[in-house]
Every structure is written in structure tokens, then in C-alpha cells.
Amino acid sequence: MEKLKFVGKPETRIDELDKISGAATFIDDINFGPDLLFAAVVESPHAHALIKKIDVSRALKLPGVVKVVTGKDLPYKFGLYMKDRYILAQERVRFVGEQVAAVIARDPKTAMKAVKLVDVQYKPLKPIFSPVEALEKKAILIHPDLGGYPHVPWFFPKGDTNIAHWRKIRKGDTNKGFAEADLVFEDTYRVPRYSHCALEVHGAVGLYDLSGRITVWAASQSPYTQRNLFAEALAPLGITHKDVRVITPYVGGGFGGKAGVTMEILAPALATLVKGSPVKVLWSREQEFYNTYQRLGLHNRIKLGVKKDGTITALDNELIWDAGAYVEYGANVVNATGLSSTGPYRIHHVKIDSICMYTNLPPGGPYRGFGYSEMLFGLESHINRVAAKLGIDPVLFRKKNAIKAGDKLVYGAEMNPNGLIEAIDRVAKEIRWGKKERSKDPDKVIGKGMALCWKAPAMPPNASSCAYLKFNEDASINIMISAMEIGQGLLTVIAQIAGEILSVSPSKIRVETPDTDRNPYEWQTVASHITWGCGNAVKRAAEDARRQIFELIERTHHLKKEDLYLEEEQVKCRTKPDFKLPLKDFIISGIMAKDGTFKGGPVLGRGMFMPEFASTVSDPETSQGGHPHVHYTVGAAGVILEIDKESGKMRILKVAEALDAGKAINPDLVRAQISGGILQGAATALYEDMRFDNKGKLLNPNFTDYKIPTFMETPEEIVPIIIEVAQPDGPFGARGIGEHPMIPIAPMIANAIEDGLGIRIRSMPLTAEKVALAVAGNKEGCRMKQGSVSFILL
Amino acid sequence: MKQVINFTLNNEKRSVEVETGDILLNVLRDKIGIKSPKCGCDRGDCGACTILINGKSVRSCLVLAVEADDQDIITLEGLKGKEIERLKKKFLKFNSFQCGFCSPGVIISAVELLKKNPRPDAEEVKEALAGNLCRCTGYTSIIRAITDPS
Numbered sequence: 001m002e003k004l005k006f007v008g009k010p011e012t013r014i015d016e017l018d019k020i021s022g023a024a025t026f027i028d029d030i031n032f033g034p035d036l037l038f039a040a041v042v043e044s045p046h047a048h049a050l051i052k053k054i055d056v057s058r059a060l061k062l063p064g065v066v067k068v069v070t071g072k073d074l075p076y077k078f079g080l081y082m083k084d085r086y087i088l089a090q091e092r093v094r095f096v097g098e099q100v101a102a103v104i105a106r107d108p109k110t111a112m113k114a115v116k117l118v119d120v121q122y123k124p125l126k127p128i129f130s131p132v133e134a135l136e137k138k139a140i141l142i143h144p145d146l147g148g149y150p151h152v153p154w155f156f157p158k159g160d161t162n163i164a165h166w167r168k169i170r171k172g173d174t175n176k177g178f179a180e181a182d183l184v185f186e187d188t189y190r191v192p193r194y195s196h197c198a199l200e201v202h203g204a205v206g207l208y209d210l211s212g213r214i215t216v217w218a219a220s221q222s223p224y225t226q227r228n229l230f231a232e233a234l235a236p237l238g239i240t241h242k243d244v245r246v247i248t249p250y251v252g253g254g255f256g257g258k259a260g261v262t263m264e265i266l267a268p269a270l271a272t273l274v275k276g277s278p279v280k281v282l283w284s285r286e287q288e289f290y291n292t293y294q295r296l297g298l299h300n301r302i303k304l305g306v307k308k309d310g311t312i313t314a315l316d317n318e319l320i321w322d323a324g325a326y327v328e329y330g331a332n333v334v335n336a337t338g339l340s341s342t343g344p345y346r347i348h349h350v351k352i353d354s355i356c357m358y359t360n361l362p363p364g365g366p367y368r369g370f371g372y373s374e375m376l377f378g379l380e381s382h383i384n385r386v387a388a389k390l391g392i393d394p395v396l397f398r399k400k401n402a403i404k405a406g407d408k409l410v411y412g413a414e415m416n417p418n419g420l421i422e423a424i425d426r427v428a429k430e431i432r433w434g435k436k437e438r439s440k441d442p443d444k445v446i447g448k449g450m451a452l453c454w455k456a457p458a459m460p461p462n463a464s465s466c467a468y469l470k471f472n473e474d475a476s477i478n479i480m481i482s483a484m485e486i487g488q489g490l491l492t493v494i495a496q497i498a499g500e501i502l503s504v505s506p507s508k509i510r511v512e513t514p515d516t517d518r519n520p521y522e523w524q525t526v527a528s529h530i531t532w533g534c535g536n537a538v539k540r541a542a543e544d545a546r547r548q549i550f551e552l553i554e555r556t557h558h559l560k561k562e563d564l565y566l567e568e569e570q571v572k573c574r575t576k577p578d579f580k581l582p583l584k585d586f587i588i589s590g591i592m593a594k595d596g597t598f599k600g601g602p603v604l605g606r607g608m609f610m611p612e613f614a615s616t617v618s619d620p621e622t623s624q625g626g627h628p629h630v631h632y633t634v635g636a637a638g639v640i641l642e643i644d645k646e647s648g649k650m651r652i653l654k655v656a657e658a659l660d661a662g663k664a665i666n667p668d669l670v671r672a673q674i675s676g677g678i679l680q681g682a683a684t685a686l687y688e689d690m691r692f693d694n695k696g697k698l699l700n701p702n703f704t705d706y707k708i709p710t711f712m713e714t715p716e717e718i719v720p721i722i723i724e725v726a727q728p729d730g731p732f733g734a735r736g737i738g739e740h741p742m743i744p745i746a747p748m749i750a751n752a753i754e755d756g757l758g759i760r761i762r763s764m765p766l767t768a769e770k771v772a773l774a775v776a777g778n779k780e781g782c783r784m785k786q787g788s789v790s791f792i793l794l
Numbered sequence: 795m796k797q798v799i800n801f802t803l804n805n806e807k808r809s810v811e812v813e814t815g816d817i818l819l820n821v822l823r824d825k826i827g828i829k830s831p832k833c834g835c836d837r838g839d840c841g842a843c844t845i846l847i848n849g850k851s852v853r854s855c856l857v858l859a860v861e862a863d864d865q866d867i868i869t870l871e872g873l874k875g876k877e878i879e880r881l882k883k884k885f886l887k888f889n890s891f892q893c894g895f896c897s898p899g900v901i902i903s904a905v906e907l908l909k910k911n912p913r914p915d916a917e918e919v920k921e922a923l924a925g926n927l928c929r930c931t932g933y934t935s936i937i938r939a940i941t942d943p944s
Binding site: 012013015016018019020021022024025026028029031196197198199200201250251252253254255284285486487488489668669672675676677678679680702703704708709710711712714718 | 823827829830832833834835836837839840842869870871882885886889891892893894895896897898901919920921923924925926927928929930931932933934935936937
């Protein structure tokens, strides 16, 4: 490959000025004029109840109220992978905070006031908060009509139960595998729910204009998926895809929370009832916590068989997921993670049951890591414990069993090239693995821990990305894609990829945020697939433009197109060193022939990428066959942790994390993802904690009581390490790394606690309180469930 | 009850009619059109709405608009001069932002700190900015920008 000019370089972000000057426009910053209406919702106080009667008459009488809307007005279903949700509750509510009715008013205060005047009568039903209870035969049904719900073909819901999906994997013969083992060790691990806590809340504005077309402005990771779901849900009104337009300005953080469709459905749906006026729905921070997506909770039982030499012989992994009241997106977390629940290890005999349970808690959905953080908390903890029982160093144990390129994955396809071993070695070196360290403070100990991560993009086999690229007169470029800038630096990476192909500096390229009327299709900005998928589409669009340029020059200058190349915004020729033609001389105007006619014209590139090798067709009883995951990104993280023996308080002295980015298109941005992800992971490990009361109400839906990290919680030292083993089908070899940084952090810390204190904590978060209680000899310290409503999920 | 308040906003005299209970953040954003202060939590926890009143950083979601009467208010839009340009350059150099939603508040807090203490060390930055939440960066890149001696 010729030397790269822009790819692999720490190019300055092209969204810099927008974001540093205050110019960046987010959904709530857009002006909609004096005609703008505001909606607020009536929320269920019950976790599970039948709606007996709704009386809106008092609310309607309040001056300034334009409309009060109930489920009867909008009886439409929606959902990404399974249609199990309604815009407003119909007959039944399934979590505390669920929207039952909506008030549309002239101003937000009136809307809020009117909400309190809507009288809803309920007949409470028994709620279920534990996924294990939901699995019991006698459990009350949360979705009695589950058997009839439309869903994607790779889900297997069981009608007349609370099982929304069951991903079963059977590979080899686990009986044989466990019989071959010298040691079989089994235990359970628990992970509670977590909240994304993007600083910007969810918001959307819908307009059903007088001509009957719908425009939605939304804070979203998924403009096209939103358009599709809006059009599908509102199809009974005669609305078609071309009549729905979704515009997504900058997004103030996503982390998966703004993927798919949650509250945004209210904007277009309510707009259809007030034709001609825009309607705004903006969540409060409280609603952001309890009525968007939450990360799923997990009960995880792991049984691992190993030989004396450390070879893993068999794995039986049972994952029972608390997926909440609606699982239209969350069930795919269960599916995707289930298919990867061997962790990054080579295991011949495997039994996995990844079970998606409805519960009466808020809907579980995508959260950075898409289930892998939860799944690997157990497995990476278990690996350390098994290694210790064998007397084998846990790092050596991991290296011995680490999956390699070409190894068979649990569903039969082959593992992609990867730098897992290099990641392990470099992290081990950074944290001085094997060297016992002591704190200068006699009340403190130092523990070291390591954990591995892997994750594949979780996407339908036909998830596609597209790009249009148009040149301007001065050879600057505008690129239109529908991938979202959510903080990760996507716009810059896209500019680097296109700039590399076309020899144009990224500083001369604008990448526009999506408007579905103009920007071409993108499935969603999720799954850490955008650098790979959209990057491929953009590379193809740039190559398409380059091909047009070379063909034109061949036609006008009689040079062979194979001999042409681009350098510094000029067309050059390998066989004619004197030839130089600046792009700006012809890229819009074309090239004048001797007779005064022009050839060529404005150059427009078009690119598309779909992973045509992917398939979800497999045997539902074994998951054998198909190619459900396109590739895995792997990595390792290690920590030097200081722990106060008395208080249990922990301080991260040093954390190193190595991820295999294939090719870091922008190494600074990769390191930025690693630094941010480590802290987000550390917070879920150490203190973030959703607390529900025994009626299913979230007790801490704010930043005072649900603590996310502040400046004070930063680790003393962070070492991000980039590994580059090329992804053969990635743009310049790149694969995604956005979610991965936080995945290994929780088990890494759990392993460091054990290293320092000999305590194994099997339920997240690994709070100072749990550590202190465990040190104090309270054996229940790691399983404080009895009598404590705060741990109802544990 | 309605009331007219007069104040200096980004070095310009302004007057605006507000209700007694109106929150300053909402008045700045919805009545005046100053959009850099953001609402992230509406209870003073996140710092996204940070502005300067008489040179001191405050959470504008916790301030009544009537309290701004006769005061001097500066938002990110009104910060001018070499110092702020220098700080912005460092934010670029170290990638001290990702989604950008918290950036206006973070920059305001940093400006206040640097005025008092032009050469803060990392601990001083952490303490001064502990009220500004950022979910993306992990903070280290912001600390590096503010402590960078160049």
C-alpha cells in the first residue's frame, strides 16, 4: 500500500469549532416559532395493572390545553425486532412511569399541570421484578398475547410464558467435555441495571404539516430506523416512507440509549392529531432514567470444566436476563451476547442458554457493550477463580485458551484475524503483572487484575450503510451519510477515509448530520459498526468519484486511467511526470475540448456497503450454521488498584487497556474512546447503582442519587494501547472499538479486589460497602439481598 | 407576576420581561436565544448550564431570572480575547470534548479557574470542575488541556 497521508493520523476533529464555540445545535436548541406545542405524559404509578378508565374531562378544561390523547386515539404498535410496544398504553401498564396518556398544550407548564388533572383508574396486578421469578411456571403473564407478536426470524418467543426469546447454543457434547475435565467449577453472578446518563436528555419534535407529510427532529442515533418505525406504526393513517422525514442534529451523547425508538414515537404520533403545528416532547432527567432504555439486568450461572494443564474442556453458561416490560430491542442484546457467551476462548463443548425475560421494570435495551459487559463480568471473574484452583497464573490461563484466527466460533464460523495475545501481553507489561506491590499506607493493599473483552457488532445480516460524496468548485467536499456524530468523532474519521482516497485534506471536507430527505440510508449508529460499515461505504463513494475523474482524464487527455493517481488535490500520471491537473480546474466545470465543448461535469460519488456474507439462518435448537456476527473486536484491560481495608474504598492507580482496532483511522480518537469508556466502566463497577423500591419504582432517577463519575473520580493513570491486526474487509483494515473500552472493566476490578484482599464479589456494583463488609468477615457482604429492597434484582 | 429585568449580557445591556418564577436558564435560552448553556438535569447536578454572573460561575438552572436584575452575565457566546482562544486551541489539541453537550459549561468553569489561578495543577482542576459532568471523555483530556503549560 502507498504511504497513507490522512488515515492513521491524529487529524484535528472537523466538528471542533461547532462544539467549542457553542455553535453546535442540539435538539432543544432549534427554534420552532410561536406555533410550537408542548406535550407531557401521564405516567403509570403501577408496575403492573389493568387500565379501567381514563377521564380526561378536567384536563381538557384547563386553558391552554389543546388536546388530551389516550391509547384509544393511537392504537398503534411498534418495535424494532419485535412489535411489543404501544405508543400509549392499551388496557395494561407494565412498568412504573409508562406513558398512559398525553396532554398537548400551548406551553410546557400548562401541559404539566394538565397531566395531573387526568384521572386514570387501575386494577393493580401482581408485578414481577426478578427474571428468575418470571421464568417460574406459575408466574403471571406480562404479555398474554406474546405468541402473536410479529418478530424477526432469529427470535424464539414462547407464547403463554414470560420468555420473549431463548437463544440456545449446543456445540459438541458438554457431558463428554465435563467428563474429560479434572476440575468442574460452578457459580452464579449477578449484574443489576444501569443507566446511560448521556448529558443530553431525549427529545423530539414532530410536525404533521397541512399537506400531510411528517417531519421529526430527534436526538437520535438512528434516523433511518426511526423513519422506518414511524412509517410502519403510522401506516394505518395512510402515511408512507417518502412522507416521513427525520432530521437529527448533533446528539449530546448516546451510549445506545438513543438507538432505535423509545419516547420519540410520541412526536410524530401526537403531531398527527394537531395537524399544522409542531409538537415538542422533551424528557426530564427523571424520565430519562425510567422511560428510555436501561441496561439489562443479568442472573448468570456458569459451569466450567478444565484440565490440570489449564485447557478448558466444557462450558455450560446460563444467562437469565431481566429485559423489562418491553423487549423490542433488548431481546437482541440477549441474542447477540448469547452467541458470544464463550468469551474470547476456544471451547469445544458448549451449552449456552441466553433467555430474555419480561419483567415489570422499565424496558431494557442497548447500552454501550450490548450485553457483553454483563456477560463477561461473570465469565472473566470465573476464569480467574478456576485458574486459581488449578494453581495456574490467570494471565497464562487466558493466553492458553485465547481464541485465535481461524478457530471455530460457537456457531461454526471462523474467528477473524486478531491481536488478542498481543493485547494481553502489552497490558500485563504495563501493570507489571506478576510483581506484588505494597501500599505505603499500612491500611491499604494493592491488588492487580486483568480481564479480556470481545464483542461483535450486533446487527441484522442486511444492515447497510450508504454515502454520497459531492465535490465543490474549490475541490472541497461535502459528504452525506446517515451515521450519527454522537461524540465519537465519526465525522472526522469519515473525512479522513474519503480524504485519503481523493488526496483532499480532511479540513476541506464537511460531513453532514442526517436528514433522511437528503442523506442516504444508514441502518443505525450502534454496534461499533460505523467506522467499518459506513467507513466502507464512504471509501467506495470516494473510489467511485476517483474512477469518474480518471475516466474523464483518460477521455480528454488520452492518458491510461491505470497510470493516473491523485496527489495533493491534483491528477498525476505515473508515466508522464510533468502532468498535473488540479481537481479544482475541472471537478465542477468539466474540461474544455479544442472545439469549445465541455466534457465531464460535477463529480458525485456513491457508495454502499452491506455484509453479504452474514446470515442468521441456523438451527434454533443448537444455533449451528449461519454467520450471525460479522467479526469480533478483542482486547484486554489490567489495573493496579489500591484498596482501603477499613472502608473498602478503592482508587485506580493505573489502568491499561489494549484494543485491536484493526487500523486506527484516527489514533487520538481511539485513545479518547478508551479513556472515556474505562471511566464509564469503572463507574458501573464501583458505584453506579439503580435502586428500585418493592413496587418497582426507581428511587434514584437523578444525578444526586445515581452518581456518575465527576472529575474527582478519574484514575491516576490511564494507558490506552492500540493494537492493529487488520480486519480484512474493513476500510484500511479498520474495525470498531466504540463500545469495547468499558466491557472488561468490571471483572478486571473484581479480579483486582480478589488479588488484593482474597475476597470474591459476585454481584455488581463492587461497592466499597461490600468490600468493607466482606473484609469485616460478614460472609453475606457479597450477597446482601435479604431484607434490602435496594437489591431486589440481586 | 410579570417583571422587567435589566442586566448586561455578554457586554450588551438587555432588558426582558419575565415571570417571577422563571428560571434564568430558560429565559436565556427561550426568550433571548442564548443557547450555549444547556439543561442536563434541571437541579444543579451536571453543570451543563454554567454561566458567569459577575465573574463567578453559577448553575443557571438554579437561579431565578429576577435575581439577574442589574447583574453582569457572560456565557460562552460572550467570551472573547486571547485567553479564551488559547484555551479553545488546547481543547482541540487534546480532544477535550466528544459530544460537546457539556463543553460550554466546562469551558466557563475553566475560564473562571484560570482567571484565579493561571497555572493550575491537575488536582486543582479536578476540584474546580467537579461540578461539571461529562459522560464521554473520562475527563483526563480536559485536565490535560487546562494544565498544559504551552
